[in-house]
Amino acid sequence: MSIRRASVWPMLVWLLCSLPASAASPDPARQAELIRLLRQDCGSCHGMTLKGGLGPALLPATLNEKPAEGLAATIYHGRPGTPMPPWKQFMSEAEAAWLVELLMSGTLK
Amino acid sequence: MKLLRLFCGLVLVSLLAACAGPQLRGTGDLGLIIERASGRVALINTSAQQVYARIDGLGDLSHASVVYSRDGRYAYVFGRDGGLSKLDLLEARLVKRVLQSGNAIGGSISQDGRIVVAQNYTPGGIKAFDAETLELLSEVPAEYAPGRFSKVVGLADVPGNKFAYALFEGGEIWVSDFSDPKKPVTQRFPAGKQPYDGLVTPDGRYFLAGLFGEDGIALLDLWQPEKGARKILENYGRGEEKLPVFKMPHLRGWSVAQGKAYLPAIGRHEVLVVDVATWREVGRIPVRGQPVFVMARPDGRQVWVNFAFPDNGKMDVIDTLAGQVVHAFEPGKGILHMEFAPRGENVWLSARDDHKVLIYDTANFAKRGEIAADNPSGIFFTSRAVRIGF
Numbered sequence: 001m002s003i004r005r006a007s008v009w010p011m012l013v014w015l016l017c018s019l020p021a022s023a024a025s026p027d028p029a030r031q032a033e034l035i036r037l038l039r040q041d042c043g044s045c046h047g048m049t050l051k052g053g054l055g056p057a058l059l060p061a062t063l064n065e066k067p068a069e070g071l072a073a074t075i076y077h078g079r080p081g082t083p084m085p086p087w088k089q090f091m092s093e094a095e096a097a098w099l100v101e102l103l104m105s106g107t108l109k
Numbered sequence: 110m111k112l113l114r115l116f117c118g119l120v121l122v123s124l125l126a127a128c129a130g131p132q133l134r135g136t137g138d139l140g141l142i143i144e145r146a147s148g149r150v151a152l153i154n155t156s157a158q159q160v161y162a163r164i165d166g167l168g169d170l171s172h173a174s175v176v177y178s179r180d181g182r183y184a185y186v187f188g189r190d191g192g193l194s195k196l197d198l199l200e201a202r203l204v205k206r207v208l209q210s211g212n213a214i215g216g217s218i219s220q221d222g223r224i225v226v227a228q229n230y231t232p233g234g235i236k237a238f239d240a241e242t243l244e245l246l247s248e249v250p251a252e253y254a255p256g257r258f259s260k261v262v263g264l265a266d267v268p269g270n271k272f273a274y275a276l277f278e279g280g281e282i283w284v285s286d287f288s289d290p291k292k293p294v295t296q297r298f299p300a301g302k303q304p305y306d307g308l309v310t311p312d313g314r315y316f317l318a319g320l321f322g323e324d325g326i327a328l329l330d331l332w333q334p335e336k337g338a339r340k341i342l343e344n345y346g347r348g349e350e351k352l353p354v355f356k357m358p359h360l361r362g363w364s365v366a367q368g369k370a371y372l373p374a375i376g377r378h379e380v381l382v383v384d385v386a387t388w389r390e391v392g393r394i395p396v397r398g399q400p401v402f403v404m405a406r407p408d409g410r411q412v413w414v415n416f417a418f419p420d421n422g423k424m425d426v427i428d429t430l431a432g433q434v435v436h437a438f439e440p441g442k443g444i445l446h447m448e449f450a451p452r453g454e455n456v457w458l459s460a461r462d463d464h465k466v467l468i469y470d471t472a473n474f475a476k477r478g479e480i481a482a483d484n485p486s487g488i489f490f491t492s493r494a495v496r497i498g499f
Contacts, residue, residue, distance in 0.1 A: 041418045
């Protein structure tokens with residue numbers, strides 16, 4: 001048991017805790033795809049840095065007041081009467097919920 | 110003897126090098142490429158098809174756009190984060206940078222070249238700056254109802270040192286006259302639901318605002334503004350269910366070719382064709398996705414179309430004589446933008462996910478070259494400097 005190894009554990013635990021940990025978390029490759037989609041394609045309206053554009057900012061401060069289920073439904077089904085389209089052909093409901101957790105957690109840098 | 114000849118040759122070469130002095134450049138074939146993720150632009154020569162310098166430190170350049178001073182020497186870069194940067198293309202350096210708002214979407218430059226105007230989402234409105242110093246001259250908040258501010262879209266310069274633009278939430282077209290740059294005078298015109306972008310025809314007469322919230326386009330005759338804005342292409346969807354729109358289309362005067370305007374349909378995989386003399390629909394051209402940029406080659410014989418996610422690897426080319434797509438291809442991943450060479454022999458396409466700008470011959474669609482760039486988005490050539498509405 002080296003000192004070096006011992007010091008890695010808190011880091012790992014912190015990393016795991018800081019990522020959304022719902023039962024249905026996508027695998028790492030899919031997570032990377034979803035984050036890319038978030039930045040590049042959600043980013044068309046919400047800004048690549050998610051600080052908002054034609055669509056509102058997707059930062060924790062702007063989302064935390066809203067219920068997570070409603071936000072996930074907005075991603076999955078879209079919001080009629082606004083430019084927000086449904087994204088259901090590109091992700092599952094569980095993946096939409098994972099994206100909401102990720103956005104609200106503030107861990108996305 | 111051989112040695113002597115070599116010696117003389119060396120002397121001659123060094124003499125020539127000493128006489129050459131600094132390299133002179135004209136601005137007519139220069140331009141820049143936005144490297145959106147790294148806050149950097151690549152300065153390019155469109156004849157040599159090469160990058161000659163890069164300028165860093167320009168902030169958040171996602172959705173950045175550029176206008177040019179009328180001499181083509183200075184580029185004004187509008188960043189998403191509200192940054193306005195003035196670049197010198199000849200000295201390849203940042204001249205000045207100001208943070209003018211929290212969230213911006215683009216800008217335009219006045220007819221006389223003295224005023225640069227930025228259009229902002231937050232706080233909603235436009236701001237006018239001295240093109241020389243970037244000093245703030247005046248602003249027009251987009252307060253369409255007491256205490257309610259709108260995002261501004263579609264800002265375009267029009268003759269008379271005026272600027273036309275539309276209010277997304279406000280549903281109006283505004284025209285601000287900057288004859289006195291410190292005291293702009295604004296006229297308001299009801300337009301329709303959720304204008305998403307606008308364009309001025311290349312002659313500067315008509316302003317069009319594309320509507321997202323309803324099928325149709327608002328049209329204002331700037332020569333007869335007292336007649337107000339009217340709708341054209343009304344109900345082009347005729348109650349049919351719209352397809353989802355994963356990215357807003359972009360409008361500019363580049364859509365006008367051969368007396369017709371080629372416009373992206375919202376929620377339909379079509380380009381709408383309108384006769385500019387009558388403003389009646391004269392055709393619809395099916396394409397392979399939701400159009401984003403619908404841009405005519407400068408001579409108007411071709412119109413090139415790129416698409417929103419998930420079809421953003423495709424390009425369709427319409428022949429305006431045949432009235433249909435004559436070339437369809439997949440040049441790369443994430444085709445975000447295009448720009449024609451000033452007279453249209455080549456078109457440059459940014460392939461964001463391939464980290465390349467691709468250069469194609471528009472006559473035979475052969476690839477002519479490529480340039481490495483980090484997440485390239487907008488491509489802007491100095492030929493924009495002399496166009497109305499840019």
